[in-house]
Amino acid sequence: MPELPEVETIVRGLRRQVVGKTMAAVRLFWPRSIEGSAAEFHRQLKGMTVAGIFRRGKYIGVEGEDGTFFTIHLRMTGKLVRELAAPDRKHLRVQFMFSDGTALYFIDARKFGRLRLWPCRGLSCPGLGPEPLRASAVLAALRALRTMRPIKSVLLDQAVLAGIGNIYADEALFAAGIHPLRPLSSLSGKEILRVSRSAPRVLHEAIGRRGTTLRNYRSVDGRSGENQEHLNVYGRTGEPCCECGSPIERIRINSRSSHFCPGCQKKMSDAGR
DNA sequence: AACAGCACCTGTAGGC
DNA sequence: TGCCTACAGGTGCTGT
Incomplete structure (x- = not known):
């Protein structure tokens, strides 16, 4: 679904909505949306306070105050939304509940999108070319x-x-x-x-x-x-x-x-x- | 090196 | 209505 401009728009929205918030609960409704160990992903994210949101190519990077870093790739139909609309309910794959009572939902009809713990801080990736913005x-x-x-x-x-x-x-x-x-x-x-x-x-x-x-x-x-x-x-x-x-x-x-x-x-x- | 084909998945639109 | 096909903003694997 999204290319660079859509991902950039999503990232700007996320910065306003979730930076500074703490993940009180993370629920995985479709564990295969997580690349690598879903249990480890859950363990690392629970309790994480979001320090920053980044974009690199079509990847979204989320950094925690403790240095934990994970990425989201929306592929074809992935969405990140604050409110769960009725038609999206059956496509809910991951739910983030913040300690202030707000939420963030990863919706993905086709289940191609992937979230994963990133081994290093930052979004450096040897397989990605430069940003095409200049x-x-x-x-x-x-x-x-x-x-x-x-x-x-x-x-x-x-x-x-x-x-x-x-x-x-x-x-x-x-x-x-x-x-x-x-x-x-x-x-x-x-x-x-x-x-x-x-x-x-x-x-x-x-x-x-x-x-x-x-x-x-x-x-x-x-x-x-x-x-x-x-x-x-x-x-x-x-x-x-x-x-x-x-x-x-x-x-x-x-x-x-x-x-x-x-x-x-x-x-x-x-x-x- | 670079291609096609397929895999991953579900929803939607159009023809019959 | 149902059945069929084609198609969809992405990526990664395998075989040729």
């Missing part, structure tokens, strides 16, 4: 790679850049005017520069709109995002492109949908743009 970071990451893989696959690779998912990869490529199947190594310097600028831009814009709500994403206080009103290609198969009017096409890349405008995103290099 053009210079994206540029450096793309320039360091030489591969014939499609640019879309590269953007989705969390080891290259951490946080971009299917929506924002498609939107960033549309904004840059680059076809998703173009091999990275075929991109000109100017084209690499365009992607490096468009990816942070679409992410920052989406954060400003508190993310994209297509189905079940909600911020911690239950609000929808607004970025779905501003998508140019994702989920718009057959609709006219806002720039040139061509019908948006959908193809499969690495078994995932890719949406693009055949008029604005040519398959061949377009040095003239």
Whole structure:
């Protein structure tokens, strides 16, 4: 479900809601949501006072005052909410009860989301690329790679850049005017520069709109995002492109949908743009 | 190296 | 209504 802008929105909400609170009780309704020992997870978290909340890529990190650190990855349908709405009840996987009487619920219809104790303090992780929020970071990451893989696959690779998912990869490529199947190594310097600028831009814009709500994403206080009103290609198969009017096409890349405008995103290099 | 296929799971939408 | 298929914002494994 959530990509970087949605996770960032959730993290900002969590900071306001749970920092400083103490977990009086933790209940695991679906223990497989916990990676590693569920018993150990429960033992470590009970009584923990939350000192800080962090984001790294699509991971949420929660640090306790005693240095305990755990992560939450929401995968496709994970949600963190303060209030348990009736339809969410059957998807409740983990419940955190705080000593002030408030609660935080981990809801996850498809059960893909994972919580786990993190071995070290902080969210350093050797498998994650840099944050794609600055053009210079994206540029450096793309320039360091030489591969014939499609640019879309590269953007989705969390080891290259951490946080971009299917929506924002498609939107960033549309904004840059680059076809998703173009091999990275075929991109000109100017084209690499365009992607490096468009990816942070679409992410920052989406954060400003508190993310994209297509189905079940909600911020911690239950609000929808607004970025779905501003998508140019994702989920718009057959609709006219806002720039040139061509019908948006959908193809499969690495078994995932890719949406693009055949008029604005040519398959061949377009040095003239 | 990089791909497809499948696994993990459930819900929803559309065709018949 | 039911049955079927396809599809979904993610990641990780296996085989080729």
